[in-house]
Every structure is written in structure tokens, then in C-alpha cells.
Amino acid sequence: MENIQLPYSSDELKSASFQRNHQFLLDLEKRVENHPVFDHPFLVKFANSEYSEEGVLFVLKQFGKIVMPFTAAICKLMGSAPDIKSRFMLMDNLYEEMGHNSLNNCHPVLYLKMLDSIGISQRGLEKTEAISSIRLLNNTIFDAVSNKSFAIGCSWLGFGGELTIPNNFPYLIQGIKNCFGSDIDMGFWNRHGARDQDHSDDATTVLCMNTNESEYKALENAVMDSLNLRSMIWSELEKICDEKYQAVFFNVTDKIADKIPA
Numbered sequence: 001m002e003n004i005q006l007p008y009s010s011d012e013l014k015s016a017s018f019q020r021n022h023q024f025l026l027d028l029e030k031r032v033e034n035h036p037v038f039d040h041p042f043l044v045k046f047a048n049s050e051y052s053e054e055g056v057l058f059v060l061k062q063f064g065k066i067v068m069p070f071t072a073a074i075c076k077l078m079g080s081a082p083d084i085k086s087r088f089m090l091m092d093n094l095y096e097e098m099g100h101n102s103l104n105n106c107h108p109v110l111y112l113k114m115l116d117s118i119g120i121s122q123r124g125l126e127k128t129e130a131i132s133s134i135r136l137l138n139n140t141i142f143d144a145v146s147n148k149s150f151a152i153g154c155s156w157l158g159f160g161g162e163l164t165i166p167n168n169f170p171y172l173i174q175g176i177k178n179c180f181g182s183d184i185d186m187g188f189w190n191r192h193g194a195r196d197q198d199h200s201d202d203a204t205t206v207l208c209m210n211t212n213e214s215e216y217k218a219l220e221n222a223v224m225d226s227l228n229l230r231s232m233i234w235s236e237l238e239k240i241c242d243e244k245y246q247a248v249f250f251n252v253t254d255k256i257a258d259k260i261p262a
């Protein structure tokens, strides 16, 4: 917990059911560690500057479609928390997302500032249509946090979401820096990284407090669906960027060779 004190007692954290659930999630985490969402080829290409500036702008607008609704999803999940301690756990993540009570530092606001620094207005983002896989992800997340059990909601926002960030974000950050250098406001990205692993750990803790063996299969399915959808997003972006936004490299050696008479 970054900003608040863990609401659970050591007895609660040592209970047999907590330990059993925790072990299940550790095993699950191990089983998904080679999932294609990690080190996805699109992310590698993006980090290697294989796409044009127009392509990077396209990707950042699409990524904004995932970032912007996230605080609403946490709030909805908080509403279905079964007790005050579970809700309190989510408060830490929400407090971070809400910029520690500073509107200027709310993560969605930081994302808009980043876009503004490279010439994309809030209106420009709003006018952008999300690609199919991002629409599917957002619809599924909101269905999970609104209509499914609290533990299933936690697994969508915790395991399947924040768990991918420590692996995926550094690729995005590298590609963005290569493209824009110091001309871009990186405040949003600076707020993510190790911190997200903490949030993921918190989501694991609150999930362990609120599930049991009868739900394990459903939890595993939710985590797999979440990772699969996130991988589909990278694949869809890769297809679009490969077709429309390949960077053009000017190969000097080839051009000089062309000019040398045979």
C-alpha cells in the first residue's frame, strides 16, 4: 500500500483460506508468464522506432482510449466491494489515479497533458474512434466490474490489467522517447512502473480476501480473457501500423551506390 495503511490484521493475512487463495494466484501468475501479451512483437517494433511519427500519434490516441475510462472502472468496482476493508484497499489505487487529490495530477489529466504537448487536443482524442479490440476490452471490463462477482472484477483490473504494465510500458516509453525526445510531457509515464506492481499486489491481496476454491476456474478464465484481449489490442495495432505507418529509413549507402557508374 502506497498511501494508506493495510486494513487487514496479521491474523487475516495468515488465515488458511487467504494462504490457499494466494498460492492459487501465485501458481496462476506463473502459468501465464509466457503469455503473448508480454514482449509482444508490436511492442518490440514500437520500441525500435519501426513506425512513423504519425503511427506513434495513432497508437497514443488509441492507448488514451484505455487510460481514460480506468478511474470509472475502479469506482464501479469499489461500489461492489462487499465490506469496508475491501473498499478501503481499492482507495489506495484510486487516490493514486486521482493525483493524490490534485486534479492537475490525475492520471487521465496527465495523459491529456502528454497528448497536448505533441499537438493532440482533448477534442482530438474524443473524436478518435477506438479500434475494435479496445472497445471489446472496455466493454468487458465494465461488464465485469458492474455485473460479475467482486473477485472477478478484481481479477480484470488487477491480474489482467496492472500485471501487464511493468512489462509492456517500458516498450511504449522507449518508442515515445525515440520519436519525440524531450518535446513530450512524460508526466503520465513517470507515474507508472514499479508503482503498478504495488497496485497489482494490492489487487491480489484484496482478491485473496474475497474468493474461494469454487471460484478458481472462473478467476482463471477471467485472467486469461483479460490477457488475451490485451494481446489482441497489440496485434490489431501491429496490423494497422504495419500497413499504414511503417517508418521510412533512408539508406545512404544504397543511394550512393546507385549513383556510381557501372
Ligand SMILES: [Fe+2]
Pocket (backbone or CB within 6 Å): 097, 107, 192
Ligand atoms: Fe494510472
